[in-house]
Amino acid sequence: MVLNVVIVGASGYSGVELIRILLQHPNVTIRHLFIHTQEQEKLDELYPHFRSFINIPIRSVSQLADEKIAELKETSELVFLATPSGVSKDLAPKFLNAGFKVIDLSGDFRLKDPVLYEEWYKKDAAEPRFLERSVYGLSEVFPNQIKEGCFIANPGCYATSILLALAPFYRRQIPIRSVIIDAKSGVSGAGRGLSRNTHFSEVNDNFKVYKVGKHQHIPEIEQVLTKLSGKKETVQMMTHLLPITRGILSTIYLDLEDRMTDEIVAQLYREDYQNQPFIRIRPQGEYPETKQVYGSNFCDIGYYVDQRTGRVILFSAIDNLMKGAAGQAVQNLNLMMGWDQTLGLTQIPIYP
């Protein structure tokens, strides 16, 4: 069986990564590509690394009037929105209304509370009835909802790396005094849009903190932890910019009410993830590195119980464009379609 899909926002980095995956997905055919600013006629003129792989014309998002979407529906069933926050808000309802399944990679449908969205995104929120319909696509944590969903809000990159490490603690309501998350991301997470923060000479051989106290993944993480534990959760998260292209490593400091041993932590993870193909819990004493998941859909998790301080410290690494965006989107596609969740996602990390 072949599923025909549309990709909107095909020229951003998440869109390009989606295409890389889907071109090798056995059950999917990419039928239509839409981009925001039409610089070229074909994708491989814009991204020559695709030469010999793809020959589909790219069209402008501005063409996506309702009739056009209805017409697309004749040949396609599902749309990936790799569009920025603020754009998906309007596009997703149109596609849903036309009968499409929708996987949205933006932040527009992740926060269920429109007030929270407007506070953190500084933009108008999506309509509540669409916010309600969306399923938060953290694949390993909400697989059943995803399987039954037809509208996925694909999680944020930081949120994915952090929630996968924390979920086993929160869903068991292990009493936690405080959680501090020190997260570091490569530059591709900021996308292809130009800015001083992504200008080579400002980033290379440099390291900095950014969006201090303002990162929109903070309420996203808190919403999910609250859902898992059943009580209002607050986290401390700080985001830093690494002079690398891909990769997020989050170091998470947990102050627990009761001490834990290494073995208990290992046990928690084993229980939750041992059948999860994309989560690799590292053996005690071995810690993840961003390069070790480069180009793959893995989330590598390490842990350390500090005997001196009693804290449990977690380390979680993902490729922000794969498990943090396009990879998880395809994993969610596989879940929705009832396919093996690894279809199209068996890439081995490229190292070195």
Added chain:
Amino acid sequence: MVLNVVIVGASGYSGVELIRILLQHPNVTIRHLFIHTQEQEKLDELYPHFRSFINIPIRSVSQLADEKIAELKETSELVFLATPSGVSKDLAPKFLNAGFKVIDLSGDFRLKDPVLYEEWYKKDAAEPRFLERSVYGLSEVFPNQIKEGCFIANPGCYATSILLALAPFYRRQIPIRSVIIDAKSGVSGAGRGLSRNTHFSEVNDNFKVYKVGKHQHIPEIEQVLTKLSGKKETVQMMTHLLPITRGILSTIYLDLEDRMTDEIVAQLYREDYQNQPFIRIRPQGEYPETKQVYGSNFCDIGYYVDQRTGRVILFSAIDNLMKGAAGQAVQNLNLMMGWDQTLGLTQIPIYP
């Protein structure tokens, strides 16, 4: 059908890249791994990016006595030698004598003239009768010899990027006044061995020339060009070290006796390579970048005919660990076995 293979030198970067490819090759099973210095018992302890992919024990090269090799032959048919120059020299004959097919990634069997080898490698040459038996594995240029061979000397990384760009000119005996090759490579080409030249703080945010006048790929390139044109060829080649992990870009300046047009250059390449799946000739005005072949087996070639100077300038990009080493080795395996040459090698470049 499944071919069982042995990899010797499994812990070097070429070996690791071979394993990455072969783990996803439909017709190959890796049966045995040997490494030089046994630091760990399993490959994924040494290279955790392989966790969940491979569970084969690694053994020491020192175990490879003749009896052991004979024993390996009972379960395997082909060996990849990803060993350093000076080591393959002795290992390849042992495996050949035991009936193995051999693909050697070192420089030991590339130069047919032992005197030349000793001059450039400053080591003892392999035995002449084995030098004679080896086939130079430049896949697109010598496919027939490779198909009939059972002992492949896999080309050097610089040599591959340069020869693929130059072959159409030399095999047609187009009169060339001079050729100057300015080549630049990422650091992984120097392997996993530690040296000041590969020490992060000495390379990062730095750029330099190295092995001035001494690079052992110079005689390799000259030997092949001489073979193609039928007359003694000499090239000027300079090698530079880029602060990147993977990738070679060679800029080649050709002074021709007679002027050429862009169209003629395009035509030459079309004739030679249009059915070659791993060579992508870029349209006029578009030039290759190393990142556009990252993690893939492509050789991307661009050209520019300078109207002001009359020179033809060629640009050739490869991933030095793929097309420059392990990728081409697998391509040669496919050719030798009579398989489709793209088996296991359809990775799309990872960009960005």
Added chain:
Amino acid sequence: MVLNVVIVGASGYSGVELIRILLQHPNVTIRHLFIHTQEQEKLDELYPHFRSFINIPIRSVSQLADEKIAELKETSELVFLATPSGVSKDLAPKFLNAGFKVIDLSGDFRLKDPVLYEEWYKKDAAEPRFLERSVYGLSEVFPNQIKEGCFIANPGCYATSILLALAPFYRRQIPIRSVIIDAKSGVSGAGRGLSRNTHFSEVNDNFKVYKVGKHQHIPEIEQVLTKLSGKKETVQMMTHLLPITRGILSTIYLDLEDRMTDEIVAQLYREDYQNQPFIRIRPQGEYPETKQVYGSNFCDIGYYVDQRTGRVILFSAIDNLMKGAAGQAVQNLNLMMGWDQTLGLTQIPIYP
């Protein structure tokens, strides 16, 4: 004695580097700073690395009407234009007319032939009478003209690195069959303006050629070589983008009519440069690296006479923001003012 200076274009990378130098120059006081787009009120808000060093307000270039310039003249004598090509063209004449000494870091006054300027820059050329008044500020090659000048066209970064290596050959009219220049530059040479070519994710861990056949330093180099040799000179130059912030390394291949020895090359350089404090000719067998001149005003030159091919190969490294822009501008200031040319320029390269 203290010279009061104005800097226009203070927020670009060359402007910022000028300020770094001049803040520690014993004879200079920075009196006024102008920038193009006024984002902040003070320079250290825009560039916090200057905190505790500078407290001068920054004003908009748009204020630079004739009266304003006349007013500036009351407190200042010299202006550095670190403005883009196309802007200096109009500003320099205004400042000259007001009686300022002018050092222009743009390309607007380097090419004496306005037709050539318009062909390569795709912009309107400056008025011929101002083109005639400008002195090409290649400090070690034209020191006398610079000393007598009051309007300096500061050389391009590539041109500086290449011309310093070539001048001894051309001014002696050594017969040269051909010269091929393969130049590589760090990203800061492209300035602070945003573009896809300087977007971190497109440059990091990547390497590419750019402006193929179109780089505006080609006619600049040819103009100077022609002036030195007394006959029309043509060069082949190709420019590449390195994933580093600062530094240019040019590899130059000279085909001479008559063979040269290493000793003769060394002798040429010794004759021309032995009293030049910013040119370091490397001993035979040692080659320059960009990091070895990082943050300094040096031009490091190495050479290699290839016995196999007869070619003389030159290697020249500079920090593009120092000797390739602001450093040489200050060196020219020192020459113009009759000061020791090293004033303010004794920074030791930062390594590693």
Added chain:
Amino acid sequence: MVLNVVIVGASGYSGVELIRILLQHPNVTIRHLFIHTQEQEKLDELYPHFRSFINIPIRSVSQLADEKIAELKETSELVFLATPSGVSKDLAPKFLNAGFKVIDLSGDFRLKDPVLYEEWYKKDAAEPRFLERSVYGLSEVFPNQIKEGCFIANPGCYATSILLALAPFYRRQIPIRSVIIDAKSGVSGAGRGLSRNTHFSEVNDNFKVYKVGKHQHIPEIEQVLTKLSGKKETVQMMTHLLPITRGILSTIYLDLEDRMTDEIVAQLYREDYQNQPFIRIRPQGEYPETKQVYGSNFCDIGYYVDQRTGRVILFSAIDNLMKGAAGQAVQNLNLMMGWDQTLGLTQIPIYP
């Protein structure tokens, strides 16, 4: 007045940085250089970036017998030991006994408790009577002891960046519930010695945690905080490896018993540091970046009081080879000698 100094360990990165500073220090002459492994005869053969700056022969540390040290004392007064931990332990006493003033950049004399040293360094501790004589050289925190000392244990790089940010809180005994330090360092901190952890291909475009729970700066930080607050202090610190050459950024999370405002934090820092030339407290809302202190002796500190969580979060950036090693060593020299503490240390950060 001129002070003649000896540098032992001149070829390591801290040694090389010391030389860069001291060559431009108005009151110091470098008289003798000793290195561990004698590869070259002169320093500029080993480090060509010093060409034209230094011409002193380098000798082997193995020559440093007692008589030799006594002989050195005839022409020199002070020695910098830029030797590794385990080496300084034996060398410092010899130099002290010969009447030298000693500034030791290793970790051998930082921990006053030899048991703690042996636990964290896994080496034999120095003799207790020399441990007692050493003064911990955190320049801004212990200036009086340093001024009176003749034997300085120069602080560790991480410790410096962290303690300067924390000292105002601890010396005032502000009640702190917990402190978590997430520190990130460039690779030069690991020195010039070769290891897999500093091999370019393993570090470039990668990010990882290292020495989890084992970093020897943990007890150093605790010792100083304990001394400042008067009660036993414990910290959580995690060290990460950035793919950059220079720079440390530490993000520090403080849980205070009582809430603080931004203004109070600013006030603390103002009180302690407003006359300190090398500490730059950033205005509210502006945060330090490693590149903004590159090549300079600054410690840049930013702060953020999180209204949501009540935590005070501190950001501290230094150049690990400058303020984290050689720069602070020279600052301590200046203090010891009664000179202006900025002598030789007025370098402006190099940006970009």
